[in-house]
Amino acid sequence: MKKKWIYAALLGAALTFGTSSCDKFLDINTDPNAATTVDPSFLITPIQVRMSSNRTIETGPVFQFYAQQWASGGSAGVFFDPERYNIGVFGPRNTWNTYYNSCLNNVALMELQAREAGNPNVEAQAKIMKAILFYDITCIFGEAPYSEALNVEIQGPKFDSQEEVLRGVVTLCEEAVALADPSNPIPGAFSGDLFYGPSGWSPSSAPAQQMERWIKAANSLKFKALMLLHNGGANVSAEIAAVFNQPMIETLGEDLAVPYAEEVNNANPVWKLLNLYSGGENVWFEACDPLMDLMKESNDPRLATYFDQDGNGAFTSRQSGTNTGSVSPLSLNILRRAFPDRIITASEIALLRAEAMVLGLAPGGQAGAQEEMRRGISLSLDFFDGKPGQIGAAAKQTYINQFNIANQSQAGALRTLHVQQYIDLASLRGLEAWTQWRRTKVPDLTVPAGALLGDIIRRFPYADEEISSNPNNIGQPALDLPMWFEGN
Structure with missing residues (x-):
């Protein structure tokens, strides 16, 4: 059954590209037998797959380095550059393009077609996906195009402040909850939904239960955005008190996550990296001092779940940016085939x-x-x-x-x-872990050995293509310039 979502992703991508490429050039030769709309179950799958692929392999380990939960010393220098803040063009470019050009474009199509078809549940799902994407974008980059980002008439969308983007996330969640109706006989995108559909991480037994869980996810994301807004200095106390009493994710069976499978084709992308280049063994990701020190201090039983013992039979860690000595590797309990991408x-x-x-x-x-x-x-x-x-x-x-x-x-x-x-947040939740540290400054971190910055990194650089093509860009802020939500 897990094979279905990969098939749906490929089919959805083909359908999406097909409908967008004909608008300007082939209107006079419209094929009456060709599909002019896309089933939302096919649209939602590629959005979730592409977002998750970026979160897990493109940025996940890197952001775990930034939070100093993982270290790369055992990789023979393979990951020293990102750990020491030497960032190439491809990571930011791939991330920016995945979120804006791929995921958000499909979300906009999904939302438009749902509205035109009179399907409020699919429209609600599209709004929540949009909110998730913009939340990630601002936590990664800071200021970013939001209010003009999906307006096809604007070639150079302005960059909105982080506060404006986070308030936009809150509004999208509120709009989605107002639209979502579990009792509506017209269901949401059900079969292709990797969060709460039949093949999702938290599978629902029926479309009504699926929409109930989407509502909880929306309220949970709204709560997270409001707490960042509060941390940044915005007056949102009343809004936090209000959403606190709304249904949110409460049980493991309601987690918002993308599943991965034991079969190689549908395995977690980080495991695929190990499988392709190190025979399935983890020789690249190790324990970093701040995390292991805290876990040892409280005799945390997750220590043996997160990490393996070093070559001497002990749990040890290294300072970020160093590569000497035998250190505990991250366990295959985490870096395994079926480990999910847990978003909320x-x-x-x-x-x-x-x-x-x-x-x-x-x-x-x-x-x-x-x-x-x-x-x-x-x-x-x-x-x-x-x-x-x-x-x-x-x-x-x-x-x-x-x-x-x-x-x-x-x-x-x-x-x-x-x-x-x-x-x-230390178990393959890189963006959330890095955001958590920037928000709280706990625990104390030191600048990695050999780092190119004088302080802990606070933001990813913008894609070079966005800077060169958008006249309304804001340049490249210093990478150690604190985010607005840090409250500085």
Whole structure:
């Protein structure tokens, strides 16, 4: 059954390119037997596949380096350049083009055709996909075209501020929730949906359940965007309090993720890299000091799930940018064929909800935050149940019981939470991990050895093609210039 989504991606791409290439040149020879619209199930699949491919292999390990959770010292220098902030043109170019030229163009077509067909559920899905894409874009690049980005009449769209893009994400989520209707007899794009369709990571039994989960995903993304807005200094306290009471992702079965499979063709792209160039063994990705130090400090049972022992039978790590000594490699529990691309998870949202409580942005206080934090940690540990790296029940409980933030100072409680968020996001969630560090500055990081910057990297450079072709570009900001959402 997993083979179907690759077939759908290829078919959707062919249909999309076919419909866009004929508009200007072949109108006089319209084939009455040719399809003029694309089934939304075929459109949504390539959007999700292409976005996920970029998130996992194009940027995932690199951003994990930036967050100093992974190190590349064992790679014989293969990944030293990105770890030390020496960035070539292809990564930014591929990322920019994937998000704008491929994914967002298909989303715009999906949204337009859904609106014209009177299908509000598909239109809602398109808006949520658009919100996810723009959220990623601004977290990667900072200021970016948003308000004019999909206007075909504008050749050089302006760059909107990060605050404007994040507020746009919030608005898109609100519009989508207003449109989505699980009781509507006209379903959303169901069969091709890799999030919540029958072959998705969190498969739904029916279109109604699928749309309920999309609504939870929209509210969860809105919450994440609002917390970034608050961190940047925007007055969104009332909006956070309001969305806090709306249905969000709460269980592992509701995680927003793209699945990968055991079969080679549909395997996780990072595993494919290992399979092609190192015989399936991980010789490139290792433990970095900040993450391992925190995990050892609290006897975190995920240590043996995330990493293997070094050549001497110990768990060790290295400073970012260095390459001496025997160090623990990242485990194939993480770098495995069927490891999913997790975009929004129940553990992430639970820990963020606890943070909102500690900050007084939501009811519950620190006592409520402690329970929500423990639930988030439990979800993070439970993710590996029935999978490689499973953690025993007793080890889980012992670990969770040690955390008591109810009577801590606000600063102490926040640090405890931020450490747990950082550890939770260390398993192939590079963009989220890097964003988390930039948002909180926890833990303390040092500039990698041999780095080309004087501070921790804060942003990806814009695609060279965008700078050369768009007269409204804003140039290339310094890569260590903090993002607006950092609140500096």
